[in-house]
Amino acid sequence: MIRLAAILMLLAGPVAAQSPSDAATQAAARLAAARVQLDAAGGSRDRVAALTETVRAYEDGLIALRDGMRRVAIRRDTLQTQMDARQAEVSQLLGVLASIGNAPAPLLLLHPSGPLGTARSGMLVADVTPALQAKVGDLKGQLQELALLQALQESAADTLGDGLQGAQEARAALSAAVSDRTDLPQRYTEDSVQTALLMASTDTLAAFADALADSVDVAAPELIPQGDLALPVQGTVLRAYNTADAAGIARPGVVIAARPRALVTTPVAATLLFRGPLLDYGNVIILEPAQDVLFVIGGLAEVYGEAGQVLPAGTPLGLLGGDLPDVDAILTAGTPGTAPAATQTLYLEVRDGQSPVNPGTWFALD
Template identity: 65%
Template sequence: MTRWALILTLWAAPLWAQSPAEDAQAAAARLGEAGVALEAAQGRSDRVAALTETVQAYEDGLTALRDGLRRAAVRQRTLQADLDARSDEVAQLLGVLQTMGRAPAPILLLHPSGPTGTARSGMMLADVTPALQDKVTALRAQLDELAVLQGLQTDALVILEDGLDGAQMARAELSKAIADRTDLPRRFEDDPVQTALLLASSETLEAFASGLADTSAGGPDANTVKGLVPLPVEGQVLRGFNTADAAGIVRPGIVIATRPRALVTAPVPATVRYAGPLLDYGNVVILEPAADVLWVLAGLAEVFGEVGQIVPQGTPVGLMGGQVTDAQGILTESAQGSAGQRTETLYLEVREMQSAVNPAEWFAVQ
C-alpha cells in the first residue's frame, strides 16, 4: 500500500464521522492529486495553464489541511480534557469490569438470602449490564479516537513535507514556463527608453499611471463584468479604500492580506502595461483590462509577463513574498489553534480616466 493510500485509509476510519476528519482526508487527497498533476504538466503543451492549476491545487490543499489539523487538535484537546475530568469515573468502571471478568458467572448470581434474592440480583444485573456496556462502548470509542488523533501528527508531517516540497517545485516550474512562453499576443512592443524616462520623471504612482494612460489604445474590455471580478489573489481585505494605515497614510486602494508565496493572477483578460519595481511600492504589475482603466498590483516578490502582452484570464502575473512555514511549524500552529497566518499584503488600486476609484466598483470585495 502506498504512503498516500495508507494515510487516507487511516483518516477515513469511521471513528471520525465528523467534518475534521473528512476535511483532512479531502485535503490529503487534493495534495496527492496536485502531485500527480505536477508530473503530468511536464508533457503538456499548455504548461503555464497546467502548472497554474497545480500551484493553486497545492495552495488549496495546504490551506485545507492546515484547517483540518487545527480542528483535529481542538477535538483532541476536548477529548483529553473530558477523559481527564472523568478519571475517577473511568477508574471505577474499569474496576467493576475487572471484578466481573474475574468472577465466574454463576457466582455473580448467588445471593445469601436464597433463591428469591438470587432471582432479584439476577434481574438487577440484567438491568445494569446494558448500561455498563453502553459506558464501555462510549469509553472505547473515545480512547480509540484519541489514539487516532495522537497518531495523526506523524502522518500529517509526512503529507505536509511532501506538499510543501511539491508546491515549491511547482512554483519554480511555473516561473520557468512563463519565462519561456512565446504564444501570447501583443498589443504593442515595449519601449524600454520611454518607460525609463517615465519612471525617472514620476514621483508618485498617480503620475506614473497617468503617463501610462496617455498611451492607452484598444485591447480587452472587462466592462461587462464590472463589479463581479474576483480578487487577483486568495486573501482577505485588510484595509479598505481611502482608509488610513497604522502610520496614518491614506492611499486610494485596498490592502489584501495573503499567505506567503501566494499566486497572483489576472482575474480577466488584460494587457500588461508595466511589470517591475516602482517607487516605494516594491514590485508592481499594472494591468489594463479595459480602455482608460488600470489596475495596479503592488507589493509582489516576483512579477511575470512582459509589457504589451495580452494575458488571458487566470494567467499568473506574480508571486507574493514571505517565508513559507515548514511542516513542523504548521503542526505547531495547528496544535495552538491557528490555521496559518496571512503575513503578506497586496496593494490593489484601480484608476479610471487617470483618477483613482474604489476597487469595489470593479471587484467582488467582501
C-alpha cells in the first residue's frame, strides 16, 4: 500500500487552483480584514464614517462567504458524483498499479517468445505509461480538491460565527456613535407638535410627505437626476415602479429585497425631514436632496438621526429588521435549491413637485 501511494505521488502532477475554494478563501480574508477595521474604528476621528465602512465590509464579506460556500458545495457534489461514477475505472486502475508495483522491473519487459516479443512488450509499456500517468494525475487532482473542499466546509462554521459576531458588534458600535454625534449641521429645528398633527390628519404616505415638505421652508440645493445613485441598501429590486403586489395594490415606488439587519444609508447629501413610524410602512425616513424632491424610504426596524439635520452622502439612516440566521442556517442556505437569504424588504419612493416619479430616474436600479 505504501508502494502504491508512492507511485501515485510520483506520477501525478500539481493540482490547479479551483475558483470555488479561492472564492471561499478570499471571503474569509475579507471578514478578517473587517475585524481589523472594527478594532481600528474606535480611534478614528470620524467614528461614524469608519464604522459605516466596517459594517459594509462585514456585509460584503458575509455575502461573499455565503456565495463561496454555495459554490464549494456545488463543486464538491459534482466531484463526488464523478468519483462515484468512476468506481469501476478507479478499481481497475488501482489493480494495474498494484500489479506493476509488485512485479520486479526486469520481468515486466520479458516475453516468452524471445527478444522480439520483449521489444514489442517494451514498446507497449512505453505507449501505455503516459496514458496511465494522465489518469493517475487526474484522479489524484480530484481527490486532493475534494479533500480541500471538505476542509473548507468544516472550517466555514468558525469563520461565519466570527463574522456574524463582528457584524453585530459593528452595528451596535455604529448605533452608539450616531447617537453621540454632534457635528452635523442643523438646517431647521423640528416642531414635534406640528409633525404629530400632520401624521394625525393624513392617511396616505404621499399626503404626509407633501404636507411635511410644505411645512418646512428651507432652501435646498439644485440637483439634476442622472439615474446613477446607489440604492439605500445593498439588495435587488423585488417589485418595480407602479407594479401591483400579491394583493393587487400598486405603489408608486420600488421594493428592494435585502438581508436581515442590512444597513441603510443616504445615497446623496440631503436634509432629513422626518424619521419614525408611519401608517403601515414601519419606520420611515423622508429626505430632501434637492428643492421640491423627496426620497421616501420605508420599512426600517431602526432609524438614526434627527429631523432638520443635513446628512452627507453615505450617512447611516438605520437598519432593516429580521433575525440573523445562525451559522447552520447560513451554511444550509448556501446549498443549491434552498430559500434565498434576502428576506427583508425596503420601500423606496421618489417625489418631484408633489408627484411620484420612477425611482429609476434617480437611482441605478440594476
